[in-house]
Amino acid sequence: MTVPKPSPGLTLIELMITLAVLAIVVAIGIPSFNTMIQNNRSLALGEELAGALNYARSEAIKRGQRVTLCGTTDGAACNGTWANNWIVVVDTAATDAAAAPVVADAAAVLRFWEAPDSNATVTVTQGGSNTTFVRFTRQGTLGRSSQGAVTMNASFSGCTSNAARAITVGVAGMLKMARSSTGCS
DSSP states (O other): OOOOOOOSSOOHHHHHHHHHHHHHHHHHHHHHHHHHHHHHHHHHHHHHHHHHHHHHHHHHHHHTSOEEEEEESSSSSSOSOTTSEEEEEEBOOSSTTOSSOOBOSGGGEEEEEOOOOTTEEEEEEETTEEOSEEEEOTTSOBTTGGGOOEEEEEEETTOOTTOEEEEEEOTTSOEEEEEEOTTOO
């Protein structure tokens, strides 16, 4: 009489224990993973803003004209906020200190960025007041420089500690990017 050999597969109990352990590991790891994603999104948003600012400044120097980064609702005028789309435009305002950018026509729009995700928060201040645009002069310096440096903060809800990004545009037009806890929970 021969004894039957056990099959090399898993028993139902072994499979259930493996799935239970896997469920526990996933339940512990998912919140950390979501936080990591939000932290990386905050970093990417800050980098995108810094890239847009650098592009606007380089175009101002290259063209020898005022160039402005601003929020837009329609892609053709500086009529939005930082939660909307962004555009870089050749600014035909009368002076570097003008209170609002002037977009002559559709050809003045140099570049367009899609609106950030609805969980994103972008705040921009100059001289302690919120502003909807950042202007560079033909020399690449900050327009409306009498009001001081521009400070931008970019974050996504759900980021932690100092994962938000703070960008400062000095009156000379130079950018400084740093970690920030503003906007993170």
